[in-house]
Amino acid sequence: MSRGKSVEDDALLRRHGVRVTAQRLAVLRAASDRPHSKADDIYDFVRTEIGAISRQAVYDALAALTDKGLLRRIRPAGSPARYENRVGDDHHHLICRTCSRMVDVDCAVGDTPCLTAADDSGYEIDEAEVVFWGRCPECFAAASVKSNQPSEGNSERGDGPT
Ligand SMILES: [Zn+2]
Numbered sequence: 062m063s064r065g066k067s068v069e070d071d072a073l074l075r076r077h078g079v080r081v082t083a084q085r086l087a088v089l090r091a092a093s094d095r096p097h098s099k100a101d102d103i104y105d106f107v108r109t110e111i112g113a114i115s116r117q118a119v120y121d122a123l124a125a126l127t128d129k130g131l132l133r134r135i136r137p138a139g140s141p142a143r144y145e146n147r148v149g150d151d152h153h154h155l156i157c158r159t160c161s162r163m164v165d166v167d168c169a170v171g172d173t174p175c176l177t178a179a180d181d182s183g184y185e186i187d188e189a190e191v192v193f194w195g196r197c198p199e200c201f202a203a204a205s206v207k208s209n210q211p212s213e214g215n216s217e218r219g220d221g222p223t
C-alpha cells in the first residue's frame with residue numbers, strides 16, 4: 062500500500078537473493094496480506110492489483126519466493142497448497158473441513174519443540190508439519206443449527222465402520 066512498504070519488500074527480496082520484479086513484489090504482497098491463500102487466489106488478487114499477469118508467472122513467483130525462504134508453502138493432504146509469509150517459526154495450522162478456512166496455531170510448548178522428535182531415528186530434522194483438521198466455529202454453529210431441525214441423517218452416532 063504505502064510507498065515505504067514496497068521499498069521494504071524490495072529490500073527483502075534483494076536480501077534473499079531474489080531478483081526484484083513488480084510481479085514478485087505483488088505476489089509477495091498478496092501472500093502477506095492474505096496469508097494461507099491458494100495459488101489461484103493469489104493469482105486473482107495480483108491481477109486486480111497490477112493488471113496483466115499470467116497464471117504461470119504467479120506460480121513461478123511463488124516458487125521462487127518459497128525457494129528463497131520468503132514464503133512458506135503449506136500442503137495440506139488432499140487440498141491445494143497455501144502460501145504465507147510467516148516463515149521460520151514452524152507454527153502449525155488449523156483447517157476447517159467444511160469451508161477450508163485455515164488459521165495459525167502456535168506450537169504448544171514454545172519455540173519449535175515439534176522439531177525435537179521423541180526419536181529422530183538419526184535424521185537431521187528441519188521441518189515439522191502439524192495440521193489440525195476440524196470445523197471452524199462458524200461451520201460448527203451452522204451445522205448444529207441444522208442438526209436441531211428434524212432431518213434424515215440425525216441418528217445416534219454408530220461406532221461401526223461407515
Ligand atoms: Zn468452516
Ligand SMILES: [Zn+2]
Pocket residue numbers: 096097145147152153154164165166
Ligand atoms: Zn500459517
